[in-house]
Amino acid sequence: MSTATTILTEDELRRLKAPARREKLFRFASYFSPLLLLLIWELSSQFNLIDRRFFPAPSAIAETAWRMIVSLELFEHMGATLRRVGIGYMMGAIPGITLGLILGLSQPARRILGPIFSALYPVPKIAILPLILLIFGVGDASKFVVIAIGVFFLMFYNTMGGVLQTPQIYMDVAKNAGASRFQTFTRIAFPAALPSIFTGLKLAAGSSYIIIAAAEFLGARSGVGFFIWASWQTFAVSRMFVGIVVISVMGYLTILALEALERHFVAWAKN
């Protein structure tokens, strides 16, 4: 490093580092481009360039949000949604990962059970919501189940794909080192599939919020989805926007949290 700086001239160093410096500038600017959109929206709304009944100014939405935060109303709905997503997510992810590992490792299981999952997978989860409401009632159980179903398939396919992509040599290493079938499962297949499992977890988090929003539109008395729907019915457009922003932020934060976990547990897969 120090030798390089003495060999190269000032000018050469400047030219060498120019692309990296430009890159940094762009990255800095990229943080502000969404804010620019918000600013345009605010101004257009203030000057009546867009219909304020449909697109209230961001400042008006923020004011509504603040009132809902102070009254704790917002947290009630967020809590209800988060609980449903959290429980449903676990109910889908754990069996999804387990079955994905089993079918990934066992060819006979994959041959026999695989077609069942392939046949069920294309059914849109929202389309079976009425059926699930019929079976599990309008309470939280139906919300858990519909999320679990959506999450299950994403986890199942991503996990199985991860196991199937595991280089055969890792299996040979395990066998030669004296691993039992169960050890091959926990010590080789699971860690090898972990990058795919995290891809699945992130996809599943995104689709969980889509499903919960729809599920809460129909049969719920709480939750952000219910709140968006109720705002529509009373034509409280500002409140509706608050709901939309809140559920988006919830989804975004969930994925950020999963990415942090991924960086921690799958650091070895980088590069």
Added chain:
Amino acid sequence: MQAVQEKVRPSPAKTAGAAIEVSHLTKAFYDSQDDRVTVAVSDVSFEVERGEFVCIVGPSGCGKTTVLRILAGLEDELSGSVKLHSSTPPAMVFQEASVLPWLTVSQNIAFPLSLKGVPRAQQETRVREMLTLTGLTDFANALPHQLSGGMKQRVSVARALVDDRDILLMDEPFGALDEQTRLVLQQELLRIWETTGKTVVFITHSVDEALTLADRVLVMSPRPGRLVADMRVPFERPRDVVEMRRDKRFWDMTYEVWRLLASPAEA
């Protein structure tokens, strides 16, 4: 839980008796899609003495890796028999990077021990010995993607030695490395072998490597793989992998093996 502690070793210079007996081994693969049968190994017989270092040389696709995989129990023979006279299953050092990328160097080396549930403290002692033996001490906590190809193969070797099995099977372990690194690792392997006295079967496509390392070289013909020669390598031990290249016998034998490999396989 078998011997993880160092035992007193008989000197590598022959304690009589065969460690490996292979007789009339035949292996074929069937591709049902094209309805094609490929004979990988045909009627191969050889023995390996206890403590002996044997290299199998042959062109790629001659079935030498298949022979080794059958010895390791990773593949079944079609006919013939394979007998291993050993209290422990053979340990294998694989061709490509077989180091598990999610484990650190230490965890990779400890892998066979941890599968057996060897107590943590005992594992650590043994891993430390292996790190010293293979010159990896400074990389104990590194992840594989931070290592060079040579370092990764050192980890593979350390992992194969860690639970002290009698037979070591090596499948072109240095094939993907540059020449300098390979020479260094060959010298280290010889040093390790001389101190542990293990029975080694080493696969390579390099005549040079085979003559450098082995007590005996088995030469295989192209597919279907047959044994065409069984040659004793006369160089004394311990060997210096660079110095032995000044020996005229080294080049005579090189010529001899090349002549065998170049001759067309009889039908």
